[in-house]
Amino acid sequence: MKAYYGEFGGQYVPETLMPPLMELEEAMDVHLADQTFQSELSDLLNNYAGRPTPLTLCPTLSKELGFTVRLKREDLLHTGSHKINNALGQALLAQKMGKTELVAETGAGQHGVAVATVAARLGLSATIFMGSVDVERQRMNVERMRLLGAKVESVSHGTQTLKDAINEALRYWIVNQKTVHYCFGTAAGPHPFPSLVRGFQSIISLEARDAYQKIIGRSPDMVVAAVGGGSNSIGAFAHFIPLVVDLVGVEAAGTGEEGCYNSAPINLGRPGILHGQRSMLLQTASGQVLPSHSISAGLDYPSVGPEHSYLHSIGRVRYGLANDREALEGFSLLARTEGILPALEPSHALGWLITNQAKIPPRSEVMVCLSGRGDKDLDIVLSHLDAIKN
Amino acid sequence: MSAQSKLTAAILAATQKKRPARVPFLTAGCPNVNRFWECLVELEENGADIIEIGVPFSDPVADGPLIAAASQKAIEDGVDLAWILEGLKKIKLKVPVVLMSYANPLAQYAWDRSEGANLSQRSLASLKVLAHDFRPYVSGVICPDVPLEESGPFHLAFDGTGIDLIVLVGPNTSSERMAKYARLAKGYVYVVSVLGTTGVRRDLSLEARASLARARAAFDLPLALGFGLSEPKQLAALNKSPDAVIFGSALMSHIINGGSVKDFMAPWLEAFPFELR
Numbered sequence: 001m002k003a004y005y006g007e008f009g010g011q012y013v014p015e016t017l018m019p020p021l022m023e024l025e026e027a028m029d030v031h032l033a034d035q036t037f038q039s040e041l042s043d044l045l046n047n048y049a050g051r052p053t054p055l056t057l058c059p060t061l062s063k064e065l066g067f068t069v070r071l072k073r074e075d076l077l078h079t080g081s082h083k084i085n086n087a088l089g090q091a092l093l094a095q096k097m098g099k100t101e102l103v104a105e106t107g108a109g110q111h112g113v114a115v116a117t118v119a120a121r122l123g124l125s126a127t128i129f130m131g132s133v134d135v136e137r138q139r140m141n142v143e144r145m146r147l148l149g150a151k152v153e154s155v156s157h158g159t160q161t162l163k164d165a166i167n168e169a170l171r172y173w174i175v176n177q178k179t180v181h182y183c184f185g186t187a188a189g190p191h192p193f194p195s196l197v198r199g200f201q202s203i204i205s206l207e208a209r210d211a212y213q214k215i216i217g218r219s220p221d222m223v224v225a226a227v228g229g230g231s232n233s234i235g236a237f238a239h240f241i242p243l244v245v246d247l248v249g250v251e252a253a254g255t256g257e258e259g260c261y262n263s264a265p266i267n268l269g270r271p272g273i274l275h276g277q278r279s280m281l282l283q284t285a286s287g288q289v290l291p292s293h294s295i296s297a298g299l300d301y302p303s304v305g306p307e308h309s310y311l312h313s314i315g316r317v318r319y320g321l322a323n324d325r326e327a328l329e330g331f332s333l334l335a336r337t338e339g340i341l342p343a344l345e346p347s348h349a350l351g352w353l354i355t356n357q358a359k360i361p362p363r364s365e366v367m368v369c370l371s372g373r374g375d376k377d378l379d380i381v382l383s384h385l386d387a388i389k390n
Numbered sequence: 391m392s393a394q395s396k397l398t399a400a401i402l403a404a405t406q407k408k409r410p411a412r413v414p415f416l417t418a419g420c421p422n423v424n425r426f427w428e429c430l431v432e433l434e435e436n437g438a439d440i441i442e443i444g445v446p447f448s449d450p451v452a453d454g455p456l457i458a459a460a461s462q463k464a465i466e467d468g469v470d471l472a473w474i475l476e477g478l479k480k481i482k483l484k485v486p487v488v489l490m491s492y493a494n495p496l497a498q499y500a501w502d503r504s505e506g507a508n509l510s511q512r513s514l515a516s517l518k519v520l521a522h523d524f525r526p527y528v529s530g531v532i533c534p535d536v537p538l539e540e541s542g543p544f545h546l547a548f549d550g551t552g553i554d555l556i557v558l559v560g561p562n563t564s565s566e567r568m569a570k571y572a573r574l575a576k577g578y579v580y581v582v583s584v585l586g587t588t589g590v591r592r593d594l595s596l597e598a599r600a601s602l603a604r605a606r607a608a609f610d611l612p613l614a615l616g617f618g619l620s621e622p623k624q625l626a627a628l629n630k631s632p633d634a635v636i637f638g639s640a641l642m643s644h645i646i647n648g649g650s651v652k653d654f655m656a657p658w659l660e661a662f663p664f665e666l667r
């Protein structure tokens with residue numbers, strides 16, 4: 001298994017984390033291709049999580065934009081986002097490895113809820129690290145995790161958000177590696193997490209490719225997905241990468257003002273080393289990681305999975321930007337035209353489409369990865385309603 | 391080879407005196423940007439054989455709360471690698487200095503000072519700049535997030551320059567892995583005493599004993615034990631003392647709370663009560 005995508009990736013971790021990473025890689029070799037594992041995972045994905053997800057044609061939205069938009073409906077999955085694809089896969093693998101506990105980081109709480117959920121289902125215990133700022137702004141998800149039986153640890157140092165929750169989860173894993181599996185939430189971090197998570201999320205593009213074949217007899221012209229750490233996007237791109245499909249990742253530009261904190265390391269950062277990987281990173285000249293910002297907590301991360309940095313460097317995927325206001329426009333347009341409340345993360349992909357509408361040829365077939373549902377974001381959206389109106 | 395290493399020599403000099411070498415660790419800028427430099431001089435005057443200086447990083451995953459907080463404060467006070475090198479140039483310590491830095495501050499320092507505008511030209515190959523700027527104030531470098539698998543570019547940058555890239559091993563590093571490290575190791579070997587992060591611990595774990603024994607068999611270099619150490623009596627838990635002891639959090643906590651370097655070092659200066667090796 002390769003640890004690098006071009007010059008990105010790697011395993012920049014303390015020596016004490018190398019043995020568990022090697023153990024994980026061995027377990028992947030043994031179990032992932034195994035028939036029993038595959039059928040157990042399929043059963044959980046289909047009968048517990050709700051796969052396959054529909055590919056929804058958006059007639060009114062398409063008319064407004066001038067091209068055909070179909071949504072890959074990850075928002076319809078159990079727990080409300082694509083995060084459960086990965087959580088189920090890793091939890092099952094952890095069980096095969098004889099681990100009894102899952103540890104995870106969470107920002108918005110979507111991955112934390114997914115992990116707490118699958119841990120309950122598979123009889124594992126779960127410890128979720130969450131920045132204290134996020135604990136405050138995502139109260140409901142904290143309560144959800146607790147009701148599901150998980151322990152939520154509030155992290156009150158550093159930026160008190162996702163970045164520091166990952167640091168703390170890594171420290172916890174160092175100490176408890178014998179019994180604990182670190183269920184990393186996105187296609188980033190030290191090898192083998194980027195390939196592991198990509199593998200579990202690529203079911204998104206596998207289903208989508210087949211659905212497009214059935215519906216229009218070919219692939220879409222364009223696939224658009226929001227990029228936080230990069231898991232829903234790499235999952236949505238994976239099976240289209242070898243095909244002639246325009247792939248667009250959308251990073252969060254924050255408020256969009258000059259010099260504001262943002263979550264767009266590919267567009268606005270430079271290569272650096274954080275959380276075990278070498279990838280694009282928002283940082284100061286002396287290598288200190290900058291705080292990130294986005295209206296959507298799930299995109300609020302200063303780096304990105306190494307495969308995205310690579311796909312960007314070779315020009316295979318375009319990475320655009322959408323700011324907070326554009327995301328809110330995407331949110332309200334989808335709500336109004338199709339009766340679907342998207343999460344603020346995929347709202348960035350929709351916002352990018354609105355802004356770039358004129359550049360997309362009429363009658364193009366465009367797929368948007370609708371990675372999650374918007375219920376979790378209603379408070380934030382309501383408090384920004386003014387921005388939508390202006 | 392290792393015989394020419396200033397670090398190996400400093401530890402072997404202590405061995406001759408039948409005591410472990412004393413290796414204090416201080417995060418740069420701790421307890422504040424002025425007192426930090428005074429502390430280095432006082433450490434030298436009070437028996438330090440080697441001094442390790444921590445380059446602050448915003449996301450120090452191998453560190454416990456004390457060093458993480460000290461790093462955060464140092465960053466806020468403007469401390470970075472360039473500031474450390476400038477200060478070292480001025481104070482001219484006699485004991486050898488080792489910089490402990492996560493990979494990114496090193497990589498970005500090098501990036502900013504290397505030729506070539508495009509991305510691939512400025513990859514990790516640019517680390518060579520470091521050895522040039524570190525000499526002659528720095529005798530060794532420890533990168534807590536650079537394991538064997540990622541150490542290639544760092545060895546390329548430092549090997550043969552008189553700056554030792556120090557290897558770290560832990561309680562879960564197998565003998566096979568230690569053997570691989572042994573082919574690259576220089577200066578001394580940093581043996582991490584616990585599966586955990588930096589921070590004061592009252593007792594040394596049983597694991598430490600086993601790790602030291604495995605490391606002794608695998609390496610031809612002095613062994614330095616670190617993570618959790620504060621005073622000599624902790625070493626009673628081992629049947630053989632390591633060749634060097636590294637104390638960081640305990641020293642820093644003492645200094646942050648207004649204690650003197652002299653008082654902290656005093657117990658380490660008394661006649662060493664245990665058997666060496």
Ligand SMILES: Cc1ncc(COP(=O)(O)O)c(C=O)c1O
Binds near residue numbers: 373
């Ligand atoms: C609904 C949703 N979409 C997207 C993301 C961003 O993560 P990733 O880039 O890994 O898909 C998150 C993260 O929490 C999320 O909850």
